[in-house]
Amino acid sequence: MSTYTVEFVGTGETVQVEDTETILSRCLDEGIAQEYSCRVGMCLACSAEIIEGEVTQPAARGLTEQEMENYALTCMARPQSDLKLDRGKYPPSIESEIEADASTGDGAAADD
């Protein structure tokens, strides 16, 4: 068993995470406000961009194989090295869905 340092860029928060536990689990234990919802790798609420380092996340079903190289679902991801993560960053496939939802939202006819 190994323990790795996970740093969240932007906030500078760090946690020590064993390679047998998920990053989200340790964050919750340490009182770090990591977003989450399903906790089973499907909703992407807990997504973070991997700035540096490696994770294993075979059960991260919400990500494609290619997305797994650059994004971690912290509810599923276990560190394989020291990490730098950018929380609240989502894969491009999800970002385009969010933008599409925003463009069909209300507000366009609100001035009359």
Ligand code: FES
């Ligand atoms: S909390 Fe839903 S994918 Fe991690």
